[in-house]
Amino acid sequence: MTEIWSALSSEILRTPRTVDEAVDRLLLIMNDTERRAVASAEEDELVEFHFCLGVAIRNAFGLHNPGSELAAACGTGIHPDDASGVIITSHQRFIGIHIAKLQAAALADVVV
Structure with missing residues (x-):
């Protein structure tokens, strides 16, 4: 069991290399x-996350680092x-x- 936690921990700590x-x-x-x-934000409202989530992403994911694979x-x-901004937009689209x-699955269950 601890092996799973160890693997998960190192995966979470590793800097992401792709947008996904x-x-x-x-x-x-x-x-x-x-x-x-x-x-719930409109795409043109995502700029509101620039100084909170955006800063956290830039710092935690090393986007300022030269040679950043993620950048x-x-x-x-x-x-x-x-x-x-690309990451936040991709995150919003994914959600x-x-x-x-x-919602489609819930409607299918109601219709059936």
Whole structure:
């Protein structure tokens, strides 16, 4: 059992290398209230997260580090501020897709 915890711990501590890994990490560390706030924002309102979630992403995921694989995955030559925006937008879309799937499944259960 401790092997599983050890593997999970090192996975969480490892810096994400792709946008998908960063989104997965956010799903692990954000609470429901934070996820709902991102999910309910319009895409043009996501800039409101620049100085809170965006800063946390830039610092925790090393987007300012030269040679950051995650920064490169967000776009060639992209500024770390913009890279965190790419991650937040991807996170919002991911949550939105899953909410839509859950709602569709709930409606299917009601119709049946």
